[in-house]
Amino acid sequence: MHMVITGASRGIGQGLMQGYTARGDNVTGTSRSGDGGLIRLDVTRPDDIRALGTALDAQPVDLLVCNAGIYPDKGQNLADGYPPEMWAETFAVNVTGVFLTVQELLPNLQMAARPRIAIISSQMASDARAPGGSYIYRASKAAALNLGRNLSADLAHLGVAVGIYHPGWVQTDMGGLTAEITAEAAAAGLMQRFDELDMATTGCFRTWDGRDHPY
Numbered sequence: 001m002h003m004v005i006t007g008a009s010r011g012i013g014q015g016l017m018q019g020y021t022a023r024g025d026n027v028t029g030t031s032r033s034g035d036g037g038l039i040r041l042d043v044t045r046p047d048d049i050r051a052l053g054t055a056l057d058a059q060p061v062d063l064l065v066c067n068a069g070i071y072p073d074k075g076q077n078l079a080d081g082y083p084p085e086m087w088a089e090t091f092a093v094n095v096t097g098v099f100l101t102v103q104e105l106l107p108n109l110q111m112a113a114r115p116r117i118a119i120i121s122s123q124m125a126s127d128a129r130a131p132g133g134s135y136i137y138r139a140s141k142a143a144a145l146n147l148g149r150n151l152s153a154d155l156a157h158l159g160v161a162v163g164i165y166h167p168g169w170v171q172t173d174m175g176g177l178t179a180e181i182t183a184e185a186a187a188a189g190l191m192q193r194f195d196e197l198d199m200a201t202t203g204c205f206r207t208w209d210g211r212d213h214p215y
Contacts, residue, residue: 001025002112004061006101007068008038012120012167015187016065023191028056030068043068043097044089053104060111063194066098066144067120073136087136094140099147106160115160116197118190119148121205123166128214145205145215152203161202165193168208181208 003020007013008029017029030052034040039055041048070093076082098119109115123129125141148164155162167190169180189208197204205213 001062002028002060003063003065004028004030004056004105004108005065005067006030006041006043006097009033009036011183012186012190013065013067015183016067016190019184019187019191041068043101044092046100049097049100049104052101053108056105056108058111059108060113061105061108062112062114063116063118064102064105064109065118065120065194066101068097069094069120069141071134071137073134076134076136078133078135082135087139090136090140091143094137095143095147098144102151106155109160110158114198115158116194117148117151117155117160117162118194118197119144119162119164120167120190121145121148121164123207123213125164125166125205126214149203149205156199156202159199161197161199163193163197163201163203164205165190166205166207166213 003025005013005016005027008017009031017027020027029038030041031038032042039052041052070090072086072090073082102117121144122141124134124138125145145164148162152162167186186208193206193210205215207213
């Protein structure tokens with residue numbers, strides 16, 4: 001099986017890459033720097049995304065994990081925070097970058113026998129769970145959820161299953177040291193969820209531990 005994971009240099013992405021490698025899968029990981037044997041990919045740069053497609057030319061992709069993401073507005077103040085450039089950067093990474101990566105690798109996915117796309121969103125995308133704050137991150141992850149749901153509809157006739165996932169509150173640079181679970185635990189749970197994903201469950205929004213998440 002060939003897995004492609006964006007944002008694989010640390011945190012959940014690194015945990016997924018290590019898990020799939022240990023399982024014996026063929027894994028292509030990306031990072032902004034391209035260090036450590038990863039492919040250089042800044043998802044805000046169309047040239048980088050095209051270069052990824054070129055590097056994977058004629059290689060089937062069984063699973064594309066769109067994991068790269070940023071959370072720059074933690075602690076911003078509603079009175080004078082959340083500057084426009086922060087909105088633009090976050091949506092470029094968390095939403096547009098996901099779409100362009102899927103678009104570029106769709107031919108590779110169509111070469112696979114059971115192609116799947118996993119989009120890492122967040123419980124903070126949920127309309128049903130809206131406690132306030134983190135407006136930019138919440139909006140971008142809600143957009144990623146919406147993107148995944150619509151992709152699942154448009155790609156159904158191609159047999160490409162799409163799932164959207166809340167990875168848990170994870171002990172990463174983004175989640176902080178006081179978060180509930182380790183990146184390794186999140187990755188192990190997500191791997192099970194990705195294995196379960198098929199055309200019967202395409203469009204699902206699920207948690208790392210297998211619960212359906214309210215939209």
